[in-house]
Amino acid sequence: MLSVLQEAKQQFIKELKQILGKEVSVSIEDLEAPPDPKLGDLAFPCFSLAKALKRSPNEIAIEIATNIAPQGFIKKAKADGPYVNILFNDEVFGRSLLESIHEQGDAYGSSDIGKGNSVMVEYAQPNTHKEIHVGHLRNFLAGQLLVNVLRANHYEVIPTAYIGDMGMHVAKCLWGIKTFFAEEEPEKDERVAFLGKVYVKAATAAEENEEVKKEMADLFRELDELKGPYVSLWKKTRGWSLDVIKAIYKELGLTIDVWYFESDFIDEARKIIADLQKKGIVVKSEGALIVDLEQEHLGVNLLVKTDGALLYNAKDIALALRKEEDFHPMRSINVIDARQTLAQKQLVATLRKMGFEKPLEHLSYEFVTTKEGTMASRKGNVILYEDLRDQMIALAKEETMKRHEEWGEKKVEKIARAIAFSAMRFGMLKQDLDKKIIFDLEEALSFEGFTGPYLLYTFARIQSILRKAKKTTPLRTTIHVQAPVEHQLLVAMAHYPEILYLVGQSMNLASLTQYLFGLCQVFSEYYHEIPVLTEEGEVLQERLAMVEAVSQVLKNGFVLLGMEPIEEM
RNA sequence: GCGCCCGUAGCUCAGUUGGAUAGAGCAUCAGUUUGCGGAACUGAAGGCCGCACGUUCAAGUCGUGCCGGGCGCACCA
Numbered sequence: 001m002l003s004v005l006q007e008a009k010q011q012f013i014k015e016l017k018q019i020l021g022k023e024v025s026v027s028i029e030d031l032e033a034p035p036d037p038k039l040g041d042l043a044f045p046c047f048s049l050a051k052a053l054k055r056s057p058n059e060i061a062i063e064i065a066t067n068i069a070p071q072g073f074i075k076k077a078k079a080d081g082p083y084v085n086i087l088f089n090d091e092v093f094g095r096s097l098l099e100s101i102h103e104q105g106d107a108y109g110s111s112d113i114g115k116g117n118s119v120m121v122e123y124a125q126p127n128t129h130k131e132i133h134v135g136h137l138r139n140f141l142a143g144q145l146l147v148n149v150l151r152a153n154h155y156e157v158i159p160t161a162y163i164g165d166m167g168m169h170v171a172k173c174l175w176g177i178k179t180f181f182a183e184e185e186p187e188k189d190e191r192v193a194f195l196g197k198v199y200v201k202a203a204t205a206a207e208e209n210e211e212v213k214k215e216m217a218d219l220f221r222e223l224d225e226l227k228g229p230y231v232s233l234w235k236k237t238r239g240w241s242l243d244v245i246k247a248i249y250k251e252l253g254l255t256i257d258v259w260y261f262e263s264d265f266i267d268e269a270r271k272i273i274a275d276l277q278k279k280g281i282v283v284k285s286e287g288a289l290i291v292d293l294e295q296e297h298l299g300v301n302l303l304v305k306t307d308g309a310l311l312y313n314a315k316d317i318a319l320a321l322r323k324e325e326d327f328h329p330m331r332s333i334n335v336i337d338a339r340q341t342l343a344q345k346q347l348v349a350t351l352r353k354m355g356f357e358k359p360l361e362h363l364s365y366e367f368v369t370t371k372e373g374t375m376a377s378r379k380g381n382v383i384l385y386e387d388l389r390d391q392m393i394a395l396a397k398e399e400t401m402k403r404h405e406e407w408g409e410k411k412v413e414k415i416a417r418a419i420a421f422s423a424m425r426f427g428m429l430k431q432d433l434d435k436k437i438i439f440d441l442e443e444a445l446s447f448e449g450f451t452g453p454y455l456l457y458t459f460a461r462i463q464s465i466l467r468k469a470k471k472t473t474p475l476r477t478t479i480h481v482q483a484p485v486e487h488q489l490l491v492a493m494a495h496y497p498e499i500l501y502l503v504g505q506s507m508n509l510a511s512l513t514q515y516l517f518g519l520c521q522v523f524s525e526y527y528h529e530i531p532v533l534t535e536e537g538e539v540l541q542e543r544l545a546m547v548e549a550v551s552q553v554l555k556n557g558f559v560l561l562g563m564e565p566i567e568e569m
Numbered sequence: 570g571c572g573c574c575c576g577u578a579g580c581u582c583a584g585u586u587g588g589a590u591a592g593a594g595c596a597u598c599a600g601u602u603u604g605c606g607g608a609a610c611u612g613a614a615g616g617c618c619g620c621a622c623g624u625u626c627a628a629g630u631c632g633u634g635c636c637g638g639g640c641g642c643a644c645c646a
Contacts, residue, residue, distance in 0.1 A: 035589060045588060047626065057626085081589065082626095127646075167646060262646095288644055297572080298642095305644040312646050341573060342641055366574075366639085374639095399608075419608090430594095431582065434574060436639070443581075447608050449594040450582085457608050465605050502585085514583060517593085528601090528610050547605090569608080 001112070003497035004097045008073040012042055012086055015074070019067045024052050037488055040078070040085030047082060057082030094479035094490050101493065101549040102477060109500045109556050114155030120323055121147050121157055123335035124254055127164035128241035129173040131196040132248055133382040134428075134439055135368040135375055141428045141562070142365055143335040144254050145509050148560040153504040158327055161256045162319065163245070165238050166263040167312065169199065171220035173237070174230050175212075176202030191240040221309050224266060248385065253562045258326075260319060268318035269310055273303055281353050291350045301346040316347050320360065331361065333507075338364040338434070363507055365433035371440065383439060392420035395445050396453075400569065418564040422452030425562055430513040450517055452561075455554070456569055458520040458527075462551045463567045465532055469544050476541040485526045489546065492522045493553050500560075516557040523550050 002010070009028050016026050026044075034043045046057035046064070053060065061079035068077035068086070073096075075089035101108045123143020126136050147159045176198035177184075186194035206213045222228035249256060273289060276282035282289050287306035293299060303314040323332060336344060344362040351360075369375060375382045396416035404412070427444050431437055447453035481487050499515045502508070532543040558565045 032588075033585065035591090039589080043589085047588075050626075083589070125646095164646065169646070286643070290643075299572095300643065302643050307644080309644080311644070338574065339640060340646085343646090364574090369639090403606090403608080435582080436575080438581085440581085443595080446595075449608095451594085451608085453608060454594095457606085461606055461609085468605065498585095506586090510583085511585090514593090521593085524609060525611095527605075531604060533605050568606085 003494070004093065004100050005494040005498060007096070008088060008093060008494075009042065011072050011074065012044070015068050016044060016064065016084075019064055020049070024049060034080075034083070034085055037484070037491070039080055039083075041088045041491055042086050044084040044086075045082060046084065050082070088487075088491070090481035090487055090490065091479060093494070094481065095477050097490055097494050098477040098479060098545050098549050101552050102545075105552060106556060106559075108552060109496045110152040110154065111497065111501050111504075112154050113501060113504065114150060114153040116156075117331065118156040118158065118327065118329045119150055119331045119333060120160055120258075120327055120329035121150070121333045121335065122160040122162055122323075123147070124161040124249065124256060125164065125336070126245060127167070127169055128238050128245070129165075129170050129195045130199060130241075131192055131382070132245070132385040133375060134385060134388055135382075137252075137385055137388075137424070138365055138368055138428050138437065139335060139337070140249075140252055140254055141425055142363075142433060142509055144252070144562060145429055145512070145560065146333070146335065146363065146507060147255065148562070149500065149504045149509070149512070152500055152560060155504075158258060158329060159254070159256050160258040160260065160323070161249075161254075162260045163242070163262065164312075165241075165261050166224065166266065168216070168220055170234065170238075171216050171223055172202040172206060173199045174223070174233055175216045175219050176205070177233065177237070178230075179205075191237075192244045195237060195241065217307060217309070221307060224309055226263070226266070260322070262312075262315055265315040265318040265322070266310060268322070269303075269314040272317055272321070273314060276354065281350075291346075291353065293346055293349050296349045298342065298346050298349050301350050313343060313347065313350075316343075317350060317354075320347065320351055320356070324356070324358065332358065333361045333363055335363045335365070338366050340364075363433070366436040368437045368439050371438060383441070388441075388444065389420065389424065391441070392424055392445060393417055396420040396423070396447075399447065403569075415566055415569050418566045419447065419453050419456060419569060422456050422563040423447060424452070426452030426455065426513060429561060430510055430517075432508070432510045452563055453569075455516055455520050455558070456563065456566060458523055459551065459554050459558070459565055460567065460569045461527060462523070462547055462554070465547055466544070466551065467567070468533055469540075476538065476545050478538075479542050479546065480539075483529060485522065485529050486546070489522050489526050489550065492519045493549060496553050496557070512557065512560065516554065516561070519550070519553065519557075 006028070009031055012031065013026060013028055020026065030044060032043045032045065034040050044064070046060040049060050050057040058079070058081055061082055061084045064084045065077045065079040068074060070076055070089070073088055073093050074086050076087045078085055121143060123146070124140055126132055147157050150157045173195055180201055181198055184194070206216060219230060223230055223234060273282055277289070282291055282303060285300065288302055289304035291301040291303065293301055301313055303311055305311060323329065334344065341362065341364055344360065348360050367374070370381055370383065372381055393416055396419040397412055400407070400412050400416045400419065423444065428437070430450060495515070499512060503512050530543065532540070532547060535543060555565045
C-alpha cells in the first residue's frame with residue numbers, strides 16, 4: 001500500500017514523464033525535499049537532464065514548471081534556478097493524509113517490505129556473574145528497537161538472547177567465593193552485587209599472583225567439562241544472575257523469544273573442532289588450535305587455548321550452526337559491540353571455510369564510556385543500570401510532585417517511571433550507533449530539549465486537548481490550511497512511513513528519534529500558534545482531526561521506542 | 570607496525586547516501602503566560618565542516634595523503 005507521500009511523488013513523476021517523453025528516465029529516487037519548506041514540498045533537480053539534453057538546467061526547470069498543470073496533489077510548480085519545486089494542494093494532500101492515518105491507526109507507517117522474510121536478531125548478550133551496566137543498556141535498547149522496527153515492516157523477527165554463563169570470568173568469580181567468601185550467603189536482592197564484589201577481589205588477586213591465575217585456569221577447565229566440585233556452586237550463582245537478567249529484560253520490554261546459553265555449546269564446539277581438525281581447517285599452532293585466516297587478512301581465529309580450554313570464538317561457531325538448524329533464518333543480525341568487529345569477521349570467514357555461506361550481519365555499536373574513560377568492572381567506575389534507573393526515577397518523581405501536588409503517591413510513581421524510562425531509552429537511542437556515548441549523568445537526567453520527556457510532554461498536551469474536546473462530534477478529515485505551520489505539520493506526518501521504512505533498511509536507528517523529535521517541534525510551534533478548543537464548528541473539528549493525527553503518529557513512534565504514551569505528566 | 574571507527578557552533582550531536590543560504594539540543598543573552606499544560610515557544614549570538622591535494626556542473630558528504638582521538642590485532646569475553 002502506498003503512503004500518501006509516495007502517491008504525491010508518483011503523480012509528480014508521472015507528470016515529469018509526460019513532459020519529458022521517453023528519451024530520459026526519471027524515478028521517485030530522483031526527488032528530493034527542498035532545504036527550506038518555503039521553497040516547496042518536493043524538488044526535482046535538473047542537473048542530470050541538463051547533461052543528457054545538453055541544455056542548461058535552469059532552462060529545463062522553467063520549461064518543466066510551466067508545463068505542469070495544477071491538479072491532484074499538485075497545487076503549483078515553479079522553477080527555482082535548476083530545481084523544479086512543487087507545492088502540495090493542502091486540501092487534497094491533507095485530506096488523504098488524515099484519512100490514511102485515521103484508517104490505519106496503529107499500523108500507520110508500517111510497510112510490507114519484510115513479508116515472508118525471517119530475520120534472527122541476537123542482541124541481549126550479558127554475562128552471568130557480573131552486574132548489568134549502562135554499556136549493556138545500549139545493546140539491549142538498540143537491539144529491541146531494531147526488532148520493533150523490522151516487525152513494523154512485517155519481517156518475521158526472531159529476537160534472541162545469548163547469555164555468557166561460562167568462561168574465565170565465571171571461573172574467577174567461583175574461585176573468589178571459595179577463597180574469600182565461603183561462609184557468606186547474600187540476601188536475595190544483593191546476590192548479584194555480591195558476585196560483582198567477589199569478581200573485583202578475585203580479578204585483583206589474579207593480577208597480583210601467578211599461582212592464583214593458574215588455580216583459576218584449572219578451575220575453568222574442570223568447569224568447562226561441567227565436572228568437578230564447582231558445578232553446583234556454578235548452577236546456584238548462575239541462577240542468581242539469570243533471575244536478575246530476566247527481571248531487567250522484563251522491565252525494559254525486551255521481547256526475547258529464544259534463549260541460548262554459552263554453556264550449552266561446549267560439547268558441540270568440541271565436536272566441530274575435532275571434525276575441522278580432520279579436514280585441516282583447524283590446525284595446531286604454538287600449542288593452541290586455530291583457523292588460519294591470514295589469506296583473508298583476518299589473522300588467526302584462536303579457538304582452543306594451549307591448556308585445552310575453549311574460547312568464545314569456538315562456541316560462536318557452534319551457536320551459528322545451531323541457529324541455522326533451529327530456525328533457518330533468511331537473515332541473521334548480531335547486535336554486538338564494535339570492539340568485536342574482527343572476531344565477527346573471523347567467525348564469518350571460518351564458517352565460509354566450512355561451507356556455510358549464509359552471511360552473518362554485524363550491527364556494530366560503539367561502547368559507552370565515562371568522562372574518565374572506559375568502564376571496567378575491575379576499575380570500579382562502572383555505572384550500574386539499576387543505580388541509573390533509580391536515580392532517574394527519583395528525579396522524575398521530584399519533578400512530577402513539584403507540578404502535581406494533588407496527585408497521589410501511586411500516580412506519581414507510575415508517571416515518574418514512564419518519564420524516567422523515556423529519558424533513559426531516548427538518551428541511549430538518540431545518537432548514531434557508530435559514535436561513542438560519553439555518559440554524563442547530568443545530561444542523562446536532563447528532561448529538556450532533545451529528550452524522551454520532551455516527547456512525552458508534547459504527547460500529554462495533545463491528550464489534554466483531546467480530553468477536553470470530549471470527541472462529541474465525529475472527526476472530519478477535510479482541512480483548510482491557514483498558517484504555514486499547519487502545512488508543515490501535515491508534511492512532517494506524511495514523512496513517517498518513509499522514515500520507518502528507511503530505518504528498517506539502513507538500520508540507522510537514531511534517525512527515528514530525530515524524526516519524532518522534529519515532529520514534536522513542529523507540533524509545539526503549532527500548539528502555540530493555532531488555537532483549537534476556542535474554535536467552533538467545522539474549524540474546531542478540522543483542528544481536532546489534525547491534533548488526533550499527530551497523536552496517532554507519535555504514539556506509533558513511541559511504541560517502537562518502547563516509550564509509554566502517558567496521558568498526563 | 571597493520572586494520573577498523575570517529576573528527577561539523579563553547580559542549581553533545583543531525584546533515585535525506587553528491588545538490589539550493591551547513592541545522593538541532595544544552596549552555597549564554599533578550600523576550601513570550603488572565604488563549605488547549607512554561608518539562609514549552611520566539612529571537613539573538615555562536616562555523617577555515619581537523620588539514621592538504623584530487624574527482625565534476627556541484628564536496629561537510631566520494632578518493633588519496635597527512636594530523637588528532639578511540640578501538641582491535643594469539644591463549645580475555
